[in-house]
Amino acid sequence: MKRRSLGELTAIIIAVLFVLLMLVVPLISVLTNALSKGLDFFVKAISTSHVISALGLTIGTMIVTVLITGVFGVGAAYCIGKFQFKGKSILTTLIDIPFTVSPVIAGLALIMTFGRMGWLHPYIEAINNYFNLDIRIVFAVPGVILATVFVTFPFIYREIIPVLFSQGKDEEEAAAMMGASGWTIFRRITFPAIK
Template identity: 60%
Template sequence: MAYMKDDQRKKLAVDVTRNSKGATKYILITISVLFVFFMLILPLFSVIVNSLKEGLGFYLEAISTEYVLAALGVTILATVITVIVNTFFGIVASWALTKFTFKGKQFIATLIDIPFSISPVIAGLAYIMTFGRSGWAKPVVDWINDMLGTDIKIVFAIPGVVLATIFVTFPFISRELIPVLNAQGTDEEEAAALMGAKGWTIFKRITFPHIKWALVYGVILCTARALGEFGAVNALSKTRGETFTLPLEIDALYLAGSADSITASFAVSSILVIIAVIVLILRNIFEHKSKANREV
């Protein structure tokens, strides 16, 4: 099909499907729209409606209690650290996995993807087993505390919350970067290296412009997931008002069970829903930019 350009062909395919009777098309579109509406859009409205059930005054009060503000602080702290660590890892790992050929590359790529497919609760459990009372790394942490005179706790404290959040969102950024870098190939970097450019210069001048939008896009997704992480953090954080994140606060309010506290939990949820919607919009903008960038 070399005689037809890509977009021409696509158009023909669309025409073939289109010229046929419209009934199937409209049935499929209707079912899809209904599915998306009932499964995805209605829950969003439901959160907002439920959060405003007791009026705006109650809403504002509910989202500004001491517990919620403390949880917001912990959430932001954990998210910022997580995004920094995972961005660094994502760039380094995707460079190592796409610019070189070595044995076991696919295996490492699979290992990086582990957090995608395991239960977040297991992530929490893993850190308890490592740093908790019976964990083998507990003496190491104790030793460091003795040496430095500090009192660092990991499990059931902020560092545990941060570690759990990092674990769960670990592959997000490398996952976005690897396909872009694979598609780009290594020719340009090789040429630059042969002409004498140093590693950092190559990255900054050649690789980075290619991955810029994919990186932004990965960072946004990672932020969203870090803000909302629940299962792993739930295992590692037990003190309301101190180590609770927003999702844990929502959980606590919801399980308290009174009509007021349930409305309050929806009010706190609405903050995260608004963030999720903003993330979706940004993500769409950057996805289109990243695609356009790739095609150039």
């Protein structure tokens, strides 16, 4: 067995301590506090209508977000991974913005766009008044979905891009030369590799 240097041991110890302090200890604290009054109290607390509603919102948001990010993430990764076009680097930069922007700033941007003082609010109100609707984005389910999509979209894209690059274009070009349509090539060659 290879002996580790002092630097390697120090780095490993720091990493383990960081994980313990930032993940394990808070998780244990939450579980301890949640179960401090007994399991029956915990079950009653999570059975309230507010908790069930919050869980329903979470699950619904997750399903809609997975569908949106799946479709658009695969589409964006496919375009960037398989085609050369002007603005490709701008598109990849825009997709990576959630990695560089704080979630607090992203939330502020959503409020400044869709909130009561946002620049789209007059248009949303005009639609509401014309069609007698009550469309709300911020502090409503659409805002939750938008924020979740904003944060998770780059992860889908980042997982698919390496697969597309490693797959290459040989099979797709061969299928195109044999007369396959673009949709057939995507459905039969590209998408199975992405799955």
